[in-house]
Amino acid sequence: MAHDMIAPDALALIGNTPLVRLKGPSEATGCEILAKCEFMNPGGSVKDRAALAIITDAEERGLIAPGGIIVEGTAGNTGIGLALVGNARGYRTIIVMTDTQSQEKQDTLRALGAELVLVPPTAYSNPAHYVHTSRRIAEETPGALWANQFDNTANRLAHIRTTAPEIWAQTGGRIDGFTCAVGTGGTLAGVGLGLKAFSEDVVIGLTDPYGAALFNYFAHGELKAEGSSVAEGIGQSRITANLDGAPVDTQFRVSDEEGLEQVIALLGSEGLCVGLSSGINVAGAIALAKELGPGKTIVTILCDSGMRYLSSLFNPAWLEAKGLPVPALLRR
Numbered sequence: 001m002a003h004d005m006i007a008p009d010a011l012a013l014i015g016n017t018p019l020v021r022l023k024g025p026s027e028a029t030g031c032e033i034l035a036k037c038e039f040m041n042p043g044g045s046v047k048d049r050a051a052l053a054i055i056t057d058a059e060e061r062g063l064i065a066p067g068g069i070i071v072e073g074t075a076g077n078t079g080i081g082l083a084l085v086g087n088a089r090g091y092r093t094i095i096v097m098t099d100t101q102s103q104e105k106q107d108t109l110r111a112l113g114a115e116l117v118l119v120p121p122t123a124y125s126n127p128a129h130y131v132h133t134s135r136r137i138a139e140e141t142p143g144a145l146w147a148n149q150f151d152n153t154a155n156r157l158a159h160i161r162t163t164a165p166e167i168w169a170q171t172g173g174r175i176d177g178f179t180c181a182v183g184t185g186g187t188l189a190g191v192g193l194g195l196k197a198f199s200e201d202v203v204i205g206l207t208d209p210y211g212a213a214l215f216n217y218f219a220h221g222e223l224k225a226e227g228s229s230v231a232e233g234i235g236q237s238r239i240t241a242n243l244d245g246a247p248v249d250t251q252f253r254v255s256d257e258e259g260l261e262q263v264i265a266l267l268g269s270e271g272l273c274v275g276l277s278s279g280i281n282v283a284g285a286i287a288l289a290k291e292l293g294p295g296k297t298i299v300t301i302l303c304d305s306g307m308r309y310l311s312s313l314f315n316p317a318w319l320e321a322k323g324l325p326v327p328a329l330l331r332r
């Protein structure tokens with residue numbers, strides 16, 4: 001193997017993910033619908049990019065010293081990324097998340113050596129919310145850094161500097177639209193700002209799950225949530241620092257049922273096993289394709305692997321308990 005084909009270390013494996021054409025959605029819309037395979041990052045999600053950027057930024061600012069501790073509140077994937085980067089760079093991790101997140105994410109975090117603090121889900125205004133709990137733990141722990149992925153813009157900078165240029169290069173600049181859902185907003189705002197820097201003509205679409213307030217914010221200027229969603233990692237009800245100034249041109253709202261339909265179609269027809277936020281993103285990409293018309297190229301994100309949700313999304317009993325339809329693929 002040529003020397004330049006060897007990654008210098010494991011962290012160099014983060015990013016430079018492949019872009020895959022989605023056959024079914026492309027044929028259904030007459031557009032090219034392409035998806036960035038973020039589940040192929042070493043930690044299995046798009047959040048590896050933010051984790052690496054946040055820790056590198058903190059090191060450069062002298063906010064964390066060797067032997068230090070990284071504390072974060074997360075839906076799980078950022079925690080997994082931080083634990084991996086922390087292990088590689090010599091930091092311990094304390095991860096706070098709600099006990100409603102998938103068992104697989106909890107088990108993965110423990111296996112990676114993170115100290116896991118599970119809390120019940122609450123409103124963001126409640127001081128016991130997992131984000132506030134993580135901030136408090138960081139304040140009370142000597143040598144600790146609060147990663148603060150929601151309002152630390154090193155998160156979106158990772159996407160401005162890596163994801164957007166990768167998409168531009170991989171499409172040869174032939175891209176008409178980009179859309180994805182929002183957790184912190186790092187991906188949507190970062191890729192949006194990054195692509196707009198290449199061309200103002202790229203249409204940036206927000207894809208919002210129910211239970212989040214951003215669809216109404218971008219459509220009507222009002223932060224108002226309606227309904228609910230079981231999707232993990234997405235669903236935001238405030239304008240985080242990462243989301244502030246996101247160049248959103250259009251917006252869509254996607255139900256869990258529509259997202260699940262795409263998850264199953266990707267699995268059954270394309271051989272791609274992804275989580276619900278990815279299915280919601282693909283439904284959003286189809287909506288954007290319909291808005292822009294045939295012949296366009298639309299890019300979205302496959303955020304993490306479905307194998308992170310075997311006990312939930314791919315478990316008929318769990319789907320039934322959540323009132324979601326059980327796809328025929330899972331019954332055979």
Ligand code: PMP
Pocket residue numbers: 045046047075076077078181182183184185186187188232233234275277278303304
């Ligand atoms: N999907 C999943 C599964 C996630 O974990 C996250 C991150 N919370 C997102 C989507 C959203 O990414 P971002 O934080 O960049 O908005």
